[in-house]
Amino acid sequence: MSPPSMAGSPAQEASAAGATSVFPAGRAEVIDDFDAIARRYDLLTRLNPGYTTHLAWSAQRLHLAPHARILDLCCGTGLSTRALLATYPDAARIVGLDASAGMISHAARAITPRGPRPQMRFVVGDATDPAAVLTGDDAPPFDGILMAYGIRNVPDPDRCLANLLPLLAPGAPICFHEYSVADSALARALWNTVSRTVITPLGVAFTRNLRMWRYLRESVERFDGVTAFEERLRRHGYVDVHTLPMNGWQRGIVHSFLARRPRA
Numbered sequence: 001m002s003p004p005s006m007a008g009s010p011a012q013e014a015s016a017a018g019a020t021s022v023f024p025a026g027r028a029e030v031i032d033d034f035d036a037i038a039r040r041y042d043l044l045t046r047l048n049p050g051y052t053t054h055l056a057w058s059a060q061r062l063h064l065a066p067h068a069r070i071l072d073l074c075c076g077t078g079l080s081t082r083a084l085l086a087t088y089p090d091a092a093r094i095v096g097l098d099a100s101a102g103m104i105s106h107a108a109r110a111i112t113p114r115g116p117r118p119q120m121r122f123v124v125g126d127a128t129d130p131a132a133v134l135t136g137d138d139a140p141p142f143d144g145i146l147m148a149y150g151i152r153n154v155p156d157p158d159r160c161l162a163n164l165l166p167l168l169a170p171g172a173p174i175c176f177h178e179y180s181v182a183d184s185a186l187a188r189a190l191w192n193t194v195s196r197t198v199i200t201p202l203g204v205a206f207t208r209n210l211r212m213w214r215y216l217r218e219s220v221e222r223f224d225g226v227t228a229f230e231e232r233l234r235r236h237g238y239v240d241v242h243t244l245p246m247n248g249w250q251r252g253i254v255h256s257f258l259a260r261r262p263r264a
């Protein structure tokens, strides 16, 4: 069973770029924090009921045909990549992209496809402009894109959405698996309570990093409401825009935002 292929090790690529992480567009501290917590990330998510199930739902909601070429944007330690691999074991290729060399090194070590396996590859890069690092066999178009807990983190979501549309094959789907609470007072209140009383204390205990968990709470509060994000997608030319819910405490808080590139 061969390990997933990489374009050289991410750590090597990153060190060649003169930094631990590749994140040219600013807000580097977010990525530095992900680098720092990479080792603990999977353990923390295991304490979050529904985390992996919900990623699987978003992967399934793409409804991809056999032999698809799939892009996992902001793949982190590969939990979303694993959801794709489990849902589409017959995919032709799955490319994971993340700006944190620490997170992506972990993904590349942890994921070993089983059986007749897709080609796997992990690439360090900025999700705002993936085409800059997706070359050769990893070049677009893709039959499906999953971006789980990513769009909220990019500094310029409009530029990101504009750059993602042409990466999709005509008619191909994209799923943004993301927190969004702005449209609902109940969801905002529940998010604040869970974040302040459970996520932040646990996160700080495991990582000794308060900034990261404060950033998580505030970035979720700041992010578009469901209606605004759907409108943002339509403005950028995406079609069939719709949103599906999760269950558990994440109901009304985490969503699958689904859309497609127009066929013509």
Ligand SMILES: C[S@@+](CC[C@H](N)C(=O)[O-])C[C@H]1O[C@@H](n2cnc3c(N)ncnc32)[C@H](O)[C@@H]1O
Binding pocket: 023, 030, 031, 034, 055, 073, 074, 075, 076, 077, 078, 079, 080, 097, 098, 099, 100, 103, 125, 126, 127, 128, 147, 148, 149, 150, 153, 154, 155
């Ligand atoms: C919360 S993790 C999600 C990881 C994975 N998708 C999952 O569902 O578990 C968010 C990831 O987004 C990455 N990220 C944030 N901004 C990014 C950017 N501009 N380009 C690429 N990756 C980015 C971080 O490094 C981090 O690994």
